[in-house]
Amino acid sequence: MSTPQKVSVVLSNTNDWDEWIEVVKVHALAGEVWEYVDPSKDQVPTLEEPKLPRPEDVKPGATSYGQLSTEEKDDYKMLRQDYKLDLDRYTRKKNALSSLCCHIQSTVSRSCLFYTYGATTARQMLIELKKRLQPTDQLRELELSRKYGKLKKSPKNQDITEWLYTWEKVYHECHKINLPDVQQGRAVRDFLSAVSSITPEFAAIWSAETRKAHKEARTLPNLFEVVEEYRDYRRQFAVN
Numbered sequence: 001m002s003t004p005q006k007v008s009v010v011l012s013n014t015n016d017w018d019e020w021i022e023v024v025k026v027h028a029l030a031g032e033v034w035e036y037v038d039p040s041k042d043q044v045p046t047l048e049e050p051k052l053p054r055p056e057d058v059k060p061g062a063t064s065y066g067q068l069s070t071e072e073k074d075d076y077k078m079l080r081q082d083y084k085l086d087l088d089r090y091t092r093k094k095n096a097l098s099s100l101c102c103h104i105q106s107t108v109s110r111s112c113l114f115y116t117y118g119a120t121t122a123r124q125m126l127i128e129l130k131k132r133l134q135p136t137d138q139l140r141e142l143e144l145s146r147k148y149g150k151l152k153k154s155p156k157n158q159d160i161t162e163w164l165y166t167w168e169k170v171y172h173e174c175h176k177i178n179l180p181d182v183q184q185g186r187a188v189r190d191f192l193s194a195v196s197s198i199t200p201e202f203a204a205i206w207s208a209e210t211r212k213a214h215k216e217a218r219t220l221p222n223l224f225e226v227v228e229e230y231r232d233y234r235r236q237f238a239v240n
Helices: 012-030 070-106 122-133 138-149 161-177 186-195 200-215 224-237
Strands: none
Touching: 012 070, 012 122, 012 138, 070 122, 138 161, 138 186, 161 186, 161 200, 161 224, 186 200, 186 224
């Protein structure tokens, strides 16, 4: 078996932003630092190094360990143990933020890299990139409508496997922004219409099923379910 190749999403223009920022988010979540860099928030917490506890934290006015009572010494030891845990957590997150900076710059195209120049933190980089490369709601809607319109055509002379993955991806993106094109079962009807030219039997069966579900007030199958059924149909009948 061949080893799957690692695919990186490179931020080159507005079309890449949504996928790219999702990958960055997963990278940051893995390091438990997304809350410190989220560019969609106006205010985020600052990662602060924990302070080394002092004897005065358990006994006001105490300047040395020897001035503490036995009970106070136990409390002080507990504070020191908590400090070590907090310091370890801080160090890991600090390293994760540094790693995120490297990840960001290594996945931005050369033509867009200069947007990160002068930024000293991952959050500053993300904010600058977001200003220039995040598509507006109107642009995102227009682009998705264009992609969806292209998918509605017959998939003749296309790699069907890739075409099906594209259907799922574009549908997911359209559904996320509540694009009217895919609401109220339109996506399923459009998909069945598109495949009817190459597998009319499948399209006929599922068109009848969706009409029946509608008449009986049952939940209509969603696009993902129908696409998966189509994959099974192709495997079962070895459709090219």
